[in-house]
Amino acid sequence: MPRSLALARGYPADMDGVTTTQRRQITRALGGIAVYALAFGMTFGAVSVASGLTLAQSLVLSVVMFTGASQFAFVGVIGAGGLPVAAISAALLLGARNAFYGVPVSAALRPQGRSRLWTAHFVIDETTAMLGAQQDTPAKRLAFWATGIVLFVAWVAGTAAGAIAGEVIDPDALGLDAAAPAVFLALLWPHLRTLRASALAGASVLVAVALIPIAAPGVPVLAAALLAVAAGLLPGRDRTHPEVPSDVDGLP
Amino acid sequence: MSVGWLPLIVAAVGSYLLKLAGMLLPARVLDDRRVHAIAGAMPIAMLSALVVVELLDAGGRWGADWHVLAGMVAAVGALVLRQGVLVVFVAAVSVTAILRYVS
Structure with a gap:
């Protein structure tokens, strides 16, 4: 030991x-x-x-x-x-x-x-x-x-x-109203390496924008969560995600 | 334009309980292949939505401030040049501030 x-x-x-x-x-x-x-x-x-x-x-x-x-x-x-x-x-x-x-x-x-x-x-x-x-x-x-x-x-x-x-x-x-979207975009950016991720991001943008004038504050973003659930359940060739590798236990 | 302590505490503690709920899911759920796929997709979808809501939501209707949009173009430029979060932040904020100052 x-x-x-x-x-x-x-x-x-x-x-x-x-x-x-x-x-x-x-x-x-x-x-x-x-x-x-x-x-x-x-x-x-x-x-x-x-x-x-x-x-x-x-x-x-x-x-x-x-x-x-x-x-x-x-x-x-x-x-x-x-x-x-x-x-x-x-x-x-x-x-x-x-x-x-x-x-x-x-x-x-x-x-x-x-x-x-x-x-x-x-x-x-x-x-x-x-x-x-x-x-x-x-x-x-x-x-x-x-x-x-x-x-x-x-x-x-x-x-x-x-x-x-x-x-x-x-x-x-001081331009600080640009801070939040810029930071969120920077966090999103590294994820957009695959076509699948980019398609999900695009769909989330469309749904959120469409809901802005008709839904309560917070709902456009939560609707995107439903898209993520749908995307996760869709069958696809690429089942592995960088966030969750299959060897999560890290044991040899 | 002020708020009492009770709503503030409810919102703050509620936010913590949401985080805790994600922690307390049983391992059986976490091992599920579909849960892994959903967990990987979640930040992509929600961050995408957060960005456009921050930019285009003017209080329950569509609206944008071109100074901020220009700041976002600078942010994208910094990202294309493989810069980190800090440089992206500074680029967006300074471009927005400078354009607002000169216009």
């Missing part, structure tokens, strides 16, 4: 078996993620207080809700004068995708017992994407936890800074 294995036991991030190349790849991505999460968190803080929330409320959203799109949707509906129930619906409908992200994360990390309680908190777009970019379990584990922790710290710190600065600056004047 290797000593490092015993030492690592009990920690959420068991980094045994991660190659230098994988570690370097993850570390390089993390630098960018930290700076962008700080900037994106500042964007959220500024937009949040501009929508009428207090600094404390903005921080609670970033610490507890901790899922960017839902947070932007929540403060967006409040800022537009929407009812609290509409804001809650928009946040939860957008947050529903995190439940589906739990599938590849669970499949790769296999968290047991109570560790599922805190692992769940970190299941978001960025951590799922970073985990999906790795091919074996130790690297997936490192990518998930490193991304989750770096992102959380930067996101909450950014929110505080942005909420304080937001009292005096106009987020739109």
Whole structure:
């Protein structure tokens, strides 16, 4: 029994078996993620207080809700004068995708017992994407936890800074309304390598755009989730997905 | 344009419970081939929809701000040049801000 294995036991991030190349790849991505999460968190803080929330409320959203799109949707509906129930619906409908992200994360990390309680908190777009970019379990584990922790710290710190600065600056004047779609596109981009993925993306765009004027906030995005279910059930030659390799256990 | 604590807590805790629900699915479900395929397709579909809703939803009707669309063109340019999330973010935000400033 290797000593490092015993030492690592009990920690959420068991980094045994991660190659230098994988570690370097993850570390390089993390630098960018930290700076962008700080900037994106500042964007959220500024937009949040501009929508009428207090600094404390903005921080609670970033610490507890901790899922960017839902947070932007929540403060967006409040800022537009929407009812609290509409804001809650928009946040939860957008947050529903995190439940589906739990599938590849669970499949790769296999968290047991109570560790599922805190692992769940970190299941978001960025951590799922970073985990999906790795091919074996130790690297997936490192990518998930490193991304989750770096992102959380930067996101909450950014929110505080942005909420304080937001009292005096106009987020739109800094172009920060372009931040969210640009970040979501960057997260989507690496997935668009196959015709199948591109077709799904195109169909999702069409359905979401068609639903914008007729459906409640959040519904156009949730409708795309149904397309993903349909796409997953369609028979196809390419049954393997980069997110969920068949050797999820990582055992020889 | 303000919100009480109760709706905020409901939305925040509800968002966490959604994440937890995905974690608590039994392993039997996770091992299913179709579940793997759906899980792989999910971020593609939802991120695609998120992008266009962010760009084209002007409060329950179609509408776009050309400054932001120009920022997105810059973002696509950065992605084509194989840049990371941070460069894409900076490209989109700075192009949008500069165009808005000069126009």
